[in-house]
Amino acid sequence: MGCSTTDWRMDRAYGTCYCDEDCVNTKDCCFDYFTECPAQDCVVSAWSFWSGCAKPCQPSVRVRVRHVEQQPVNSGDPCPSLEERAGCREHRDHRGSHCGLNSGPAFITSMEFGKGRPKHDNFGNPLDPGFCVEFELESRTPHCTVQNQPHTRWMRYITEGFKVCVACEPPALRNSSCQGDGQESDKEASLHWQAVGNPHCRGTWRKVRKTPQCTCPTQHNFVFT
Numbered sequence: 001m002g003c004s005t006t007d008w009r010m011d012r013a014y015g016t017c018y019c020d021e022d023c024v025n026t027k028d029c030c031f032d033y034f035t036e037c038p039a040q041d042c043v044v045s046a047w048s049f050w051s052g053c054a055k056p057c058q059p060s061v062r063v064r065v066r067h068v069e070q071q072p073v074n075s076g077d078p079c080p081s082l083e084e085r086a087g088c089r090e091h092r093d094h095r096g097s098h099c100g101l102n103s104g105p106a107f108i109t110s111m112e113f114g115k116g117r118p119k120h121d122n123f124g125n126p127l128d129p130g131f132c133v134e135f136e137l138e139s140r141t142p143h144c145t146v147q148n149q150p151h152t153r154w155m156r157y158i159t160e161g162f163k164v165c166v167a168c169e170p171p172a173l174r175n176s177s178c179q180g181d182g183q184e185s186d187k188e189a190s191l192h193w194q195a196v197g198n199p200h201c202r203g204t205w206r207k208v209r210k211t212p213q214c215t216c217p218t219q220h221n222f223v224f225t
Helices: 111-115 154-155
Strands: 004-008 014-018 059-066 066-072 083-088 106-110 133-139 163-168 190-195 202-211 221-224
Touching: 059 133, 083 106, 106 111, 111 221, 133 190, 163 202
Parallel strands: 106 190, 163 221
Antiparallel strands: 004 014, 059 083, 106 221, 133 163, 133 202, 190 202
């Protein structure tokens, strides 16, 4: 409040004007405030690499972070979120052994998660590209649209009556199948699925067909985890 003088103000009145950061909100800055005190937005670093899943052999979360390199000054834009979480599922335990297979629901996540999966083994040999399974969604819980976090927005595209494509690829691909892919079920069977990253987002679908590649619209392409 002591940073003031008598001069023309932003509201075109002549009188006491201020040079503190809050004058932008109160509209009583001196006329040259923005040239003498230019706003500087918050600057953050690039995202770190994703962490491993918090828990192996079950749906869990992974985390990436960034840090503040410059705090905002003179009413610059505030800092964005410094942490981001995403659903994940690892298929090896802490000892490096493969997790056991079970007959639970299909665990799915966004196709973006699949882009980060390795395409070659430790010797440089290409991994099995897998396949795709098309499903017709029969039901979903309301929880799929409640959360609005970056790692849960893809769940909003899981809609009853729509066809979705789910890729089965390593490491989820084991013994020519993925958990819950419905290969051994008839087309009339209602199969269960669950979204990784939000255990309350789940529902049922019906298998339509198995294809070499996923051909659904981008927002309706997912991966088995």
